[in-house]
Amino acid sequence: MTRLRRGAYAPRDEFADASATARHRALAEAVSNSARDDVVFSHRTAAVLLGIPLLGEISDAVHVRSGAAVGRRSRNGIVRHAGEFADEVFAIDRFWVTSPALTVLDLAASDGVLAGMIAAEHVLRPDNRLDVSHDALSALHHERRPYANCRQVDRVLALASSASASPLETLSRFRFHEYGFVQPEQQREYRGLDGHRYAVDF
Structure with a gap:
């Protein structure tokens, strides 16, 4: 067996053979099940759970939102991101995640312009079930300003298109x-x- 977290295990071969997305989802579920309170997943973990494509490898670090005013801290495989998010929580399957719009802005700010464009153009596609508009992204972006790397997000929103198919x-x-x-x-x-x-x- 492979230990995911305290009290959470997965069959070793099954976990090793699973896709990176499936492994990360299992880790997120282990974090959720072991938490005393509801967990709101964010950034790269929210993207995995929402089906938003990511740039680069999907690591074992699970990203969550905390209610702290500022800062970011990591411990025991969990990366906690501070900041207000109460109005931007979205239910997907049995998980709570940051909304698709906030997830895109978070990725654009933390992972760079290309990563932000990949996420933004995915959710902006007319056939995407997440139903996010460019106006909604821009409105949330301006409502949150100023925040770290917000100028980087400006570039993403200026370049993002709803016509990209992949x-x-x-x-x-x-x-x-x-x-x-x-x-x-x-x-x-x-x-x-x-x-x-x-x-x-x-």
Whole structure:
């Protein structure tokens, strides 16, 4: 057996063979079950539980929100982030997480512009069940200002598009911006010589 937390275990081979997302979800569940009070997951853990794609590897550190005014501290595999969030709590399955909009802003502030764009463009897609608009992201961002790395979040919101169909498309758009290229028209349709229409990212 693999020990997840005190009193929480998982079959060793099953846990080792699981995806990084599944392992992180199991760790979050162990934290939730061992807590005396309700836990509100945030940042990268909230993204995993909400199905928001992340940049880079998914670590074993579980991120939660605390009611403290400022600061961040880590202990026993839990990263606690301070800040007000009472109005931005969202229920998903059996977990409490920061709202999709707040999760995107948190990722943009803590993980960088590209990570923020990947998260933002995922939730902004019209077919996404999380139903977040660019106006809602901007309103929450301005309501929270000033906060750490808020100018970094400004860049994310200025670049984010609702038309990107995948993280790879978001990465391409970010590189176009980084190298000073004109942003291409997204989800472009072309008509082939056979008369059929073909849709491409750019």
